[in-house]
Amino acid sequence: MAKMKKGVRLDHISKIYQDPKTGKDFYAVKDTSLTIEPGSFVTLLGPSGCGKTTTLRMIAGFESPDEGEIYLGDEAINALTPNKRDTAMVFQSYALLPHYNVFDNVAYGLKLRKVPADEIKNRVMHILDLVELTGMEARMTNQLSGGQQQRVALARALVIEPSVLLFDEPLSNLDAKLRVSMRTEIRRIQQEVGITAVYVTHDQSEAMALSDNIIVMNKGVVAQMGTPQEIYYHPVSEFVADFIGEANFLKGTMDCLDGDHAVLRVEGHPARVPAKEGMEPGKEYTVVLRPESAALRDEGGLPCTVTLSCFMGSYQNYHVTVGNTLVKLTDYNPKNKRVYQVGESCSLAFDPESVHIL
Amino acid sequence: MAKSQSAALDRKKLMADPVMVGTIVVLIAFLTLFILYPLAILLVDSFYGGNGFTLATFQRILAMPSFTKAIGNTLKVGFLVGLLSTIVGLLFAYVEVYVQVGKLVGGLFKVVSMLPVVSPPFVLSLSMIMLFGKAGIITRFLLGIYDNSVYGFWGIVIVQTLTFFPVCYMMLKGLLKNIDPSLEEAARDMGASRSTVFMTVTLPLLLPGLGNAFLVTFIESIADFANPMIIGGSYDTLATTIYLQITGAYDKEGAAAMAVVLLCITLLMFAVQKYYLEAKTAATLTGKASRGRMLIADRSVTIPLTLLCGLAAFFVILMYLCVPIGALFPTWGYKFSPLTFKWFGQVFSKYKGLKAFKDSFVLSLISAPITALLSMIISYLVVKRKFKAKGFIEAVSMLAMAVPGTVLGVGYIRGFSGGVFHTGFLQGIYGTGLILIIVFVVRSLPTGTRSGISALRQIDKSIEESAYDMGADSFRVFMTVTLPLIKDSFLSGLVTAFVRSITAISAIILLVTPQFLLITVQINEFAEKGSYSIACAFATILIIITYGSVLLMNLFIKYFGTSKKIKEE
Numbered sequence: 001m002a003k004m005k006k007g008v009r010l011d012h013i014s015k016i017y018q019d020p021k022t023g024k025d026f027y028a029v030k031d032t033s034l035t036i037e038p039g040s041f042v043t044l045l046g047p048s049g050c051g052k053t054t055t056l057r058m059i060a061g062f063e064s065p066d067e068g069e070i071y072l073g074d075e076a077i078n079a080l081t082p083n084k085r086d087t088a089m090v091f092q093s094y095a096l097l098p099h100y101n102v103f104d105n106v107a108y109g110l111k112l113r114k115v116p117a118d119e120i121k122n123r124v125m126h127i128l129d130l131v132e133l134t135g136m137e138a139r140m141t142n143q144l145s146g147g148q149q150q151r152v153a154l155a156r157a158l159v160i161e162p163s164v165l166l167f168d169e170p171l172s173n174l175d176a177k178l179r180v181s182m183r184t185e186i187r188r189i190q191q192e193v194g195i196t197a198v199y200v201t202h203d204q205s206e207a208m209a210l211s212d213n214i215i216v217m218n219k220g221v222v223a224q225m226g227t228p229q230e231i232y233y234h235p236v237s238e239f240v241a242d243f244i245g246e247a248n249f250l251k252g253t254m255d256c257l258d259g260d261h262a263v264l265r266v267e268g269h270p271a272r273v274p275a276k277e278g279m280e281p282g283k284e285y286t287v288v289l290r291p292e293s294a295a296l297r298d299e300g301g302l303p304c305t306v307t308l309s310c311f312m313g314s315y316q317n318y319h320v321t322v323g324n325t326l327v328k329l330t331d332y333n334p335k336n337k338r339v340y341q342v343g344e345s346c347s348l349a350f351d352p353e354s355v356h357i358l
Numbered sequence: 359m360a361k362s363q364s365a366a367l368d369r370k371k372l373m374a375d376p377v378m379v380g381t382i383v384v385l386i387a388f389l390t391l392f393i394l395y396p397l398a399i400l401l402v403d404s405f406y407g408g409n410g411f412t413l414a415t416f417q418r419i420l421a422m423p424s425f426t427k428a429i430g431n432t433l434k435v436g437f438l439v440g441l442l443s444t445i446v447g448l449l450f451a452y453v454e455v456y457v458q459v460g461k462l463v464g465g466l467f468k469v470v471s472m473l474p475v476v477s478p479p480f481v482l483s484l485s486m487i488m489l490f491g492k493a494g495i496i497t498r499f500l501l502g503i504y505d506n507s508v509y510g511f512w513g514i515v516i517v518q519t520l521t522f523f524p525v526c527y528m529m530l531k532g533l534l535k536n537i538d539p540s541l542e543e544a545a546r547d548m549g550a551s552r553s554t555v556f557m558t559v560t561l562p563l564l565l566p567g568l569g570n571a572f573l574v575t576f577i578e579s580i581a582d583f584a585n586p587m588i589i590g591g592s593y594d595t596l597a598t599t600i601y602l603q604i605t606g607a608y609d610k611e612g613a614a615a616m617a618v619v620l621l622c623i624t625l626l627m628f629a630v631q632k633y634y635l636e637a638k639t640a641a642t643l644t645g646k647a648s649r650g651r652m653l654i655a656d657r658s659v660t661i662p663l664t665l666l667c668g669l670a671a672f673f674v675i676l677m678y679l680c681v682p683i684g685a686l687f688p689t690w691g692y693k694f695s696p697l698t699f700k701w702f703g704q705v706f707s708k709y710k711g712l713k714a715f716k717d718s719f720v721l722s723l724i725s726a727p728i729t730a731l732l733s734m735i736i737s738y739l740v741v742k743r744k745f746k747a748k749g750f751i752e753a754v755s756m757l758a759m760a761v762p763g764t765v766l767g768v769g770y771i772r773g774f775s776g777g778v779f780h781t782g783f784l785q786g787i788y789g790t791g792l793i794l795i796i797v798f799v800v801r802s803l804p805t806g807t808r809s810g811i812s813a814l815r816q817i818d819k820s821i822e823e824s825a826y827d828m829g830a831d832s833f834r835v836f837m838t839v840t841l842p843l844i845k846d847s848f849l850s851g852l853v854t855a856f857v858r859s860i861t862a863i864s865a866i867i868l869l870v871t872p873q874f875l876l877i878t879v880q881i882n883e884f885a886e887k888g889s890y891s892i893a894c895a896f897a898t899i900l901i902i903i904t905y906g907s908v909l910l911m912n913l914f915i916k917y918f919g920t921s922k923k924i925k926e927e
Contacts (some may be wrong), residue, residue: 015364025361060827061371061827062823062826062827063364064363064364064365064367064368065363065364065367066362066364067363068359078367079367079371079373079374079833080369080374081374081826082823082826082827083826083827083829083830083831084829086376087827088827089824089827091820091823091824091825092820093820095820095821095823095824096821097821097824097825097838097839098821098843099842099843104849107830108371108825108838109828109832112828112829112834113829116649131429134637153824156824156828156892160828160829197677214843214926242432242538264501325409
């Protein structure tokens with residue numbers, strides 16, 4: 001596949017829809033600008049209704065943007081119909097053609113491009129080998145399992161060698177185990193082919209496992225863009241912190257600076273956190289504390305009371321209250337540790353380097 | 359907020375697809391010219407005298423006692439037929455869905471629902487006269503009644519009820535199947551008796567559906583021309599009055615104004631049915647039943663209901679059988695043996711039967727594929743595409759459903775006999791086979807479109823999108839994806855259009871010229887003259903043709919249909 005890789009660029013894109021109930025117009029996507037580098041795997045992540053699928057469908061050409069321009073490589077593609085765009089989409093419902101067998105489904109796009117028959121055969125077989133469906137060519141699509149159907153859909157999109165591969169929540173119809181193995185597959189194939197991929201999902205673990213970059217969307221706007229690590233460790237807002245993984249928010253007023261650390265007063269008790277630029281004493285700040293980065297001790301941290309203690313196998317799940325704030329904790333590998341029981345008073349401790357100040 | 363950019367882009371994308379644009383333009387032209395325009399010209403003609411706007415025509419027809427009486431007659435018949443058909447239909451539907459019945463009765467039900475589809479519209483009127491009329495087998499020879507008259511109000515009501523109740527039965531069956539059995543089980547569990555459950559759960563859920571069924575048959579009854587024509591006697595309905603106004607009194611303006619009145623009545627009903635009741639039905643009965651229903655096996659319930667429905671079904675079938683049997687008797691009402699084929703012989707030797715069948719057959723055969731393809735294209739555009747004129751296309755093709763054939767016939771006479779807007783343009787098609795074909799197409803289009811739309815709604819939108827995304831243009835998507843997926847619906851649309859065309863009469867009888875002999879017109883003529891044996895012979899051959907084509911279609915679908923293979927899991 002010696003084709004030039006192309007990126008995608010959205011330049012101040014907006015899409016307006018009409019609310020079917022109230023008849024009022026609203027922004028499904030608002031003034032969104034983003035750049036997807038050639039060959040990278042980018043995920044649009046967000047809750048339902050955040051505009052991620054609308055964005056994807058605008059890239060594919062099924063929806064037309066109300067403001068802004070979409071570029072594929074250097075070419076503005078706003079006015080191109082989906083069949084003229086060099087993109088291929090993998091649909092949530094697979095959308096295989098039910099009256100064709102596996103081979104004909106994969107060959108469909110090539111036939112439309114008038115590729116000679118023997119070349120079609122070679123390319124289809126090669127792709128089916130890539131998605132590990134060799135020997136299934138003659139099956140009708142309804143004789144396949146969900147995972148196999150998903151592979152056919154992927155093969156069909158790959159075989160026409162598009163510049164950009166689009167995924168619309170492709171794994172949401174599969175069961176949990178298959179979802180995990182398919183996402184590894186998708187990542188492997190994308191890297192093998194080296195194709196640019198835009199992937200829509202509401203599943204944050206899927207986004208983490210797959211992406212070079214994650215774009216978190218909320219209410220039609222981009223909430224944060226970055227690598228999975230950046231987004232997990234340095235979320236820019238409570239929304240992002242809460243949507244990616246679990247997060248506890250501790251509010252505290254700043255007491256003073258202590259070198260490159262700041263001392264916050266959380267529920268009346270001092271807590272050391274890494275200082276952020278421009279912090280001022282007396283102001284209130286929010287600390288993002290991941291459940292796995294804190295632990296319970298007998299003493300030496302923030303005093304707290306256990307309200308839930310639940311054995312989950314690989315970890316012990318705690319809920320504790322620090323003053324009026326509820327904090328959720330996961331304590332991994334609890335076998336040889338002291339387990340705190342409901343009602344016990346103890347102490348919440350965390351390493352200052354593992355928290356993040358908003 | 360301005361949506362102008364997306365609108366402009368969508369327009370640009372549409373224009374990049376010349377086949378699609380061409381199709382839409384042709385479609386709009388066709389619908390405007392052959393559905394909207396004939397109705398518009400009726401309005402124009404009845405309000406526009408020689409010198410400007412006038413109400414004179416309406417004043418004139420409203421002063422005719424025969425016309426005002428016909429309005430009353432039509433509404434009375436329509437109301438009663440609607441009511442009776444809904445009740446009988448509900449009984450049949452309830453028994454089929456809720457009660458454990460034997461195989462035999464189940465088979466009878468299937469036949470009963472099938473018969474009106476394959477029969478010409480006036481078959482039941484014929485058999486009604488032959489069984490219960492003055493020389494009827496049952497009245498005269500079994501009961502010894504010599505002066506029974508079936509003509510008039512009750513004749514029409516009985517015949518129309520028997521003709522139209524299967525429509526209600528099929529509609530209500532679908533709705534009853536959608537009621538979740540656990541709702542009724544919950545009521546039973548809380549201590550309600552079976553009849554209380556029916557009155558407090560089933561019936562209220564079904565109420566909008568019943569209203570729907572009532573109005574649909576009401577409209578059918580009002581629009582029906584063939585039955586009142588044959589069995590109405592001196593009891594005229596609007597459809598027959600309009601027909602007589604044209605063929606008897608040569609009063610085309612008057613007929614146009616009458617047609618406007620009839621159209622207004624049906625449109626009003628249609629509007630209520632379509633936009634109020636259909637939405638309500640959908641709101642109360644959504645989704646599928648979660649699991650199978652425990653059928654009522656209690657003998658005190660099953661035996662009377664089975665008996666009742668079995669007898670009713672048997673009676674309906676008997677009525678239909680009467681036609682082919684009647685054609686075999688030497689002289690109906692006097693001599694019953696030996697059975698003879700002489701009437702069939704006369705159909706061909708004396709009454710140009712071959713030409714009649716050829717003309718009907720050829721015209722219907724030409725119009726059927728046009729109708730089927732057109733209705734699939736309309737359904738595709740309506741369900742799968744978005745563009746500005748879509749609302750227009752959908753509304754007009756549905757509007758045709760509410761237009762009685764007689765009204766359309768008068769509209770075509772007024773609209774095309776002097777050319778479009780009496781200018782002479784397109785005058786050439788008047789009196790030709792072409793206009794007959796167009797009428798056939800327009801008359802069958804709504805049924806085909808409706809079945810196409812419901813078939814397409816079942817298909818995941820993303821299947822077509824994926825083909826589009828792979829690089830196919832609209833035309834390719836339609837040919838390689840849409841059409842193969844709704845092949846069954848297309849085939850049955852083809853046959854339905856054929857059957858509807860070959861059995862059509864109401865609009866066609868006003869437009870047919872002597873150069874074409876159509877079977878239905880012939881049957882009507884012989885029945886009018888009282889030559890029932892000949893009429894029966896014609897009707898029998900017609901039924902054989904229509905039933906044969908339905909059988910052929912079912913065979914074809916069984917062996918070549920794709921949907922089955924796709925649906926199997």
